[in-house]
Amino acid sequence: MILPRPFDTHGHPFSEEAVLSDVVLKVKDLETTFFSKAGPFRAVNKISYEIRKGETLGIVGESGCGKSVTSFSLMRLIEKPGQITGGSAVLNGRDLLKLSEPEMQKVRGDEMAMIFQEPMTALNPVLTIGQQIDEQILMHKNVTPAEAKERSIEMLSLVGIPSPAERYTNYPHQLSGGMRQRAMIAMALSCNPTFLIADEPTTALDVTIQAQILELIQTLQEKLNMTVQFITHDLGVISEIADRTLVMYGGQFCEMGNTQEIFKNPLHPYTHALIGSRPRFGNRVQRLTTIEGSVPAPHEYPAGCPFTNRCSRATEQCRMQKPPVQELSPGHQVACFHPMGAR
């Protein structure tokens, strides 16, 4: 049997060697459960994917689909009543889920870093921007405080903050939303991480500021040769920034593939409906396609495919059985018993 081989963005298969060396992160059957009073709820239900060096993987889905919990699980930032209950996440050859907390602390912020959605709640309001960046550098690198300060100011100027030496002494509330997000990016990148998780980094920002921040992330990614996992609910943002896209619904894997391919030939009925329900600029339709109903509450999901109740193609099988992930065309995987007409 020939194992399916990953393909690059042009549809050419990678060589065996490249496949082995190029994978930065390999997530397998990741499972995160929240033990609430109403019973356990799987926020992330056996998700598997991998990201190659220098690539941007977009994770897209609506609220409650588990995209953020996936990221928090990788950072090992899940708090009670949540718990990572299974799977593995191998970053640069080490399983993050097996590391002890002190070991994880060394990885977090150094080898991998995260940018959060709301810079105002992610930054500490009683410490200056400079103190917060210094703290991280001092923790991970063997440097003097003076060197850390120099590095912090260098980072602030790298992310395009004007008069960085002055901003270094500012508190978060003295900065605008866009500047705060830049400061958070400076902090995340201060130790040269190889892997960056960006969790809705532009959702709270205006569209012209969003364009600035996306441009900044792209430029820095190239400059520092980073691998990025980019989480968003915005289909426009994902299609402009991600090489490959993973679509999630109800904590489960729906579809993954080359971003353009996903938008051109969505295989999962959910992806198809999601794309149709977004007004597309320059592509007006009289009526938008809608997805009937709404995302079920945590304990109302069917045993099988989570999308069953809202899906026009659902059958009894979908309700009872979880559809396996299958590769329908090279590099394009879908978890559905009745995928949309493949090309």
Add this chain to the structure above:
Amino acid sequence: MSQNILEVKNLSKFFPIKKGLFLRHVADVRAVDYVSFHVRQGETLGLVGESGCGKSTLGRTLIRLYEPTSGSIRFKGEDFLKVRGESLRKMRKDMQMIFQDPYASLDPRMTVGQILTQPFEIHNIMTPSERLERVKQLLETVGLKASHVNRYPHEFSGGQRQRISIARAIALNPSLVIADEPVSALDVSIQAQILNLMKDLQEKLKLTYVFISHDLSVIEHLCDRIAVMYLGKIVEIATRDELFSNPKHPYTQALISAIPRVGEGKKKMKKSLSGEVPSPINPPSGCHFHPRCAHKKDICSQKAPALESVTGNSEHRSACWLTTQGGL
């Protein structure tokens, strides 16, 4: 050509900033800064701009939730700012508002039935049993069930709550509805449901909408004419097709180029604008946009341009020295 339902002239709303022991008036937040436009019967006018541009304040000032600082509003030919008391209430019956956050705009201690009967009680229309019938009918009109009448807002999802807000807004058969970011708090798939519902209701009830949003894709989908705001001023106004195919103001151009396009593939992002929106307390001199504008000339920092017709199109107006002096 259809009639103007709303005519706004030189409307402004300043919020005073007071300081010190005697609350001395030190400055103003110029949220809406001498704005003029009209809305035609049956159309949807979009107000678009980034946060802090004054679009929500303008929406609220239009129905006098805020008393304007100066200017005039004519609603169906009558001077809306002159009316007081009972006649104001009568006029307000004809204009309603939908708010952004359906979690904040519905009283959590009232049932849906109570929320929706309130408009009828305030205006003293119909008997209680007739009201109940009408409320049930309204719920069905917006895609909910008549049996939901005794439930409380917390029992509904965000999209369903927004449907309740819409039912409340259309309860008294208004002719003008001001919708302030009605879909911004909702998930993509739910947004589509609400946008479709608003389109259906407009056709069925012959509604006129003023639709406020920061999302140009949504604006393009729904609106007939669009006004772009920046720091309290309208910088450009035109019909939808004209605005998107032939934007004149550099800010409109930047805004359009910053929209992420769905399904056009990964691309190198271009910075459309550098810098950020300045404070409306002390806006830049001349054209408010000049510090961020790539095409600025000397005059831009000295004198504010007026909103004037673009050559060859009386429907398309732009407030920019470059367009009034022969185009970019």
